[in-house]
Amino acid sequence: MTFRPAQRGRASLDFLVNLTRGMKAVRGQVEADLASAVPEAGALAEDLDQRDAQVAGALSPSGAWRVSELVGEWQSRMHGLYARESFAEVEDDLAPVLERLQSKGPARLVPRAQGDSAPDYWRGVNFHRTAGGWDDHPMQGYIHGEIVHRRMVEALFPGGIFRQRRALAASAPRAHYRRILDMGASTGHFTEALQETYPDAEIVGVDLSLRALEHAERVANAHGWAWQLYQRPAEDTGFESESFDLVASYILLHEIPADVIRAVFAEAFRLLEPGGDMIMSDVTRYADMDKLAVWRADRGARLGGEPHWRESASLDLARVAREAGFADVVAEGIYPHVVRGRKPQ
Amino acid sequence: MSDPTRFNHPIRETLAEADVGRVGSAVLALTRELWVLSDRMAVMEALLERHGIDIGGEIECFEPDAQMQARLDQRGQALVEGILAALAGTEGD
Numbered sequence A: 001m002t003f004r005p006a007q008r009g010r011a012s013l014d015f016l017v018n019l020t021r022g023m024k025a026v027r028g029q030v031e032a033d034l035a036s037a038v039p040e041a042g043a044l045a046e047d048l049d050q051r052d053a054q055v056a057g058a059l060s061p062s063g064a065w066r067v068s069e070l071v072g073e074w075q076s077r078m079h080g081l082y083a084r085e086s087f088a089e090v091e092d093d094l095a096p097v098l099e100r101l102q103s104k105g106p107a108r109l110v111p112r113a114q115g116d117s118a119p120d121y122w123r124g125v126n127f128h129r130t131a132g133g134w135d136d137h138p139m140q141g142y143i144h145g146e147i148v149h150r151r152m153v154e155a156l157f158p159g160g161i162f163r164q165r166r167a168l169a170a171s172a173p174r175a176h177y178r179r180i181l182d183m184g185a186s187t188g189h190f191t192e193a194l195q196e197t198y199p200d201a202e203i204v205g206v207d208l209s210l211r212a213l214e215h216a217e218r219v220a221n222a223h224g225w226a227w228q229l230y231q232r233p234a235e236d237t238g239f240e241s242e243s244f245d246l247v248a249s250y251i252l253l254h255e256i257p258a259d260v261i262r263a264v265f266a267e268a269f270r271l272l273e274p275g276g277d278m279i280m281s282d283v284t285r286y287a288d289m290d291k292l293a294v295w296r297a298d299r300g301a302r303l304g305g306e307p308h309w310r311e312s313a314s315l316d317l318a319r320v321a322r323e324a325g326f327a328d329v330v331a332e333g334i335y336p337h338v339v340r341g342r343k344p345q
Numbered sequence B: 001m002s003d004p005t006r007f008n009h010p011i012r013e014t015l016a017e018a019d020v021g022r023v024g025s026a027v028l029a030l031t032r033e034l035w036v037l038s039d040r041m042a043v044m045e046a047l048l049e050r051h052g053i054d055i056g057g058e059i060e061c062f063e064p065d066a067q068m069q070a071r072l073d074q075r076g077q078a079l080v081e082g083i084l085a086a087l088a089g090t091e092g093d
Helices: A008-020 A024-037 A048-059 A063-105 A140-157 A159-169 A191-199 A209-224 A256-272 A291-303 A308-314 A315-322 B017-050 B056-060 B066-086
Strands: A109-110 A178-184 A200-209 A228-231 A244-249 A271-281 A325-333 A335-342
Touching: A008 A291, A008 B066, A024 A048, A024 A063, A024 B066, A048 A109, A063 A140, A063 A291, A063 A308, A063 B017, A063 B066, A109 A200, A109 A209, A140 A159, A140 A209, A159 A191, A178 A191, A178 A256, A191 A200, A191 A209, A191 A244, A191 B066, A200 A209, A244 A256, A256 A271, A256 A308, A256 A315, A271 A315, A291 A308, A315 A325, A315 A335, B017 B066
Parallel strands: A109 A228, A178 A200, A178 A244, A200 A228, A244 A271
Antiparallel strands: A271 A335, A325 A335
8 A cells, every 4th residue: 555656756755844844944934024124023913814924025135935835835736746746647456456355355444324414513624725626536545544644744754653652652641541432533543553552442533524534444454443433523422431541642622713612622531431531632833932932823823724723723722621620631742732631530 | 603615725925027037038048958858858768769779668667776766866056056046036145
């Protein structure tokens, strides 16, 4: 199932990675121009839209800034399309393997029931500005999981995003769990980290994207893992109360609005048996950044297909967890920001 | 919650009229790089064919080892840096 691109696809994906790396000098110039254009960051507006207009306006004379905008916009539009194109070049060779892994093996995938629809906060959204959204291309799960993530994100993520997932999975307080729920399992990358960390655990995953879950199913079958995967919202899983001893999520929360995040924590609390553990992770809190860092993150989210990032990053997740009923709540870390808690006995 | 689909196609100002001349320079610089590469590929394939080696298929499924990937990345970054410097007007800075 490993992605082996043809020459055009391989060189195109490498070009995208090198385009980001090659931006270093331009980024440095932008930072220098920013320091000149906005000498008093503390005086910037509290309102984030006003702040963006202030800073972007102050930077508009900077050629480096305009180029960084050009490159950022081009990468946002093209990364998914180049990934699709590189997949199409080798699709015929991959098809038999992908079909076998989706149809044979111990994993089980339960699609959304007929008549049910995706929540408004998800339907029609091109998250990460992926053309057509998560479920448009029939092999979007493979394209996102194996090409965008394993080839591009992993190449650019400081310290390695897969290593970070394994570290988070291993940070749960117990050495063994009986039954684990991965909220927002997507293509199974964090689910894999959970399974490898707790090899004896029964693993259940939920996600809204059927295409992503299909790839998670292939990942599970490739390893002989009996994951149970459901196309259901994390805030309303339909599972029996007190049926898990660990509920976890990796960087899911910024993809959902604040009221739904509260519902996700409430659902995690309901699903955990007394004494069960919760670990949720998300992007850096705005409260942990200065005004310019918040401006960067918020603008990146707005232009990067992240409609719920601002709401999520503005939340105090420790408070949300306590309000849901969790005890021994600790929230720490910059990226990921991790909140842990326990359901009282 | 406002309509989240409005994030699908955000309005983003990038280059201004003042950048057009630099864009022209960048396109020409890129065209030069492309032509150098095209010329080199054509020469290489012709020489190999003269020696009885057809490498078209092998090129398609070639997987660079770590050393070659590092060399490719180095060249790729240098290419990008040259184009971006042309766009930003910072060549030679």
